Amino acid sequence: MGDLHLIGTEHQTDAVYALQRSKQKARFLKFKDMLQQPVVDLDVLRKLSWSGVPTAIRPIVWQLLVGYLPCNSDRRNVALERKRKEYQDGVQQTFARGIEGLDQTIWHQVFIDVPRTNPKMALFQNQTTQRCLERILYCWAIRHPASSYVQGINDLVTPFFLVFLTAYIEEDQDPESYDISLLPPEILSAIEADSYWCLSKLLDGIQDNFTHAQPGIQRQIVKLRELICRIDAPLAAHLQSEHVEFIQFSFRWMNCLLMREVTLQHTIRMWDTYLTEHPHGFSEFHLYVCAAFLTKWSAELMRMEFQEIMLFLQDVPTDDWQEKEIELLLSEAFMWKSLFHASPMHLGGSK
């Protein structure tokens, strides 16, 4: 009986996989079809991308969603060429007098943070990658004096860099361990320039996260607390009675967009969705994702006292997470956002 039952489920699983595969293929074709249109309809692209973007076309989809690549396909090559040249000229000018010509305070911080960016991933420990990141971060910093470079911005450039790299390597190659120094210089320079511009676009949407006193982050932390009071009052009360302040654990969640909490691959999946809500995805929608993330551990946290909570929240056990956990998180966030976002009074009433 048991054996028969097992065989039965096996067949079932096969059927499910087959169905999934055909669904995925249909989705991929839809994406492809849309990208071949002379003018891409951004609304349709956003709707389709919300549930994830296939790896093979992610570079172009992200560049469209973030507003870097024109929707009109005739203009794309010219625009890319111009932007890439503009960046390269900027780099040349900035570094014309070598390291001595740079602002030493900014340069020092960038210089010591780049090797500490994804320290366990070969791609980001590669010297070639590190030189690219240094130039991207330094150039961005001096062009944005209101915030300049802030620790954490180095994390935010990595998804772009890795995703844009995938456009130039074979599909079966793992970008995380790819030896980037094998790429021709003009390709490398295109990845670097595209990463720079897309990072800029992203940061435009969350500027006040990084200006003096980081008001954007402060505001989000207050909102997160209000939100938790509404959706999980016992947890909010427990945290308060244990003297755990939201700022202590969620500062990093806001500053690094949960990138320190999940893998880079999962961050990339999250950004598929965040980018469809651009420019509010990385601020407003992210807030609801954080709420979903915190309440996910509610049962565990309720049993813990101050010290355990602090240790738990600084190293949340997401190691065995699959993409489906990320998708669940995003769906839950969507639900909370639909409930609360249009009616802020629901939040204000919680005090």
Added chain:
Amino acid sequence: MAHTYDFLLKFLITGDSGTGKSCLLHQFVENKFKEGATHTIGVEFGSRIVTIGKNQVKLQIVSCDSAGQERFRSVTRSYYRGAAGALLVYDISNRNSFTSIAKWIADARKLAGADIALMLVGNKLDLEDREVSYLEASRFAQENEMTFLETSALTGEGVEETFLKCGRAILTKIETGQVDPERPGSGIQYGDSSLRRISQKSRPARQKSLCC
């Protein structure tokens, strides 16, 4: 009963970016070097119970991110208010990080109060290219009424001693009545009632000395 302790002391680790604050914390709590560390965003938290004299003392330590300190001080301020001691860390191979120590001292005394036990810690003792001599740092520490030690978070040299010394300094301050553990935000808590009795016994003596 592994978790019983007589005192709980709250510490802070601060200093310039890249001086090895989180690695010191990690070396002390886990007894090993933190390989492939990212830079801290916000704070990192750790705890260990140690024996100081006859006391079991629980050290609760927070390592603060330094860039955040300048732009976003409310996180660290909340920790400073409740800290009994702070390790101010510089990198012996980086003079700038030593120059900044004056700023960290001012910060600590302003935010935590004059009673906070401060330790000057010269980290990265394993590096060859030293830019700050032991003598210079030692003099500086003396002038600023701090204890001074050099450490290597990589090899572990001096790390245990640093935390124990800071703990001992705080216990001495309690014994001599220089700090009052019962003041809210002192960064000190009693672990069980028996010790409370002992400390209460010693209290009249302290009051006497205050009267004189």
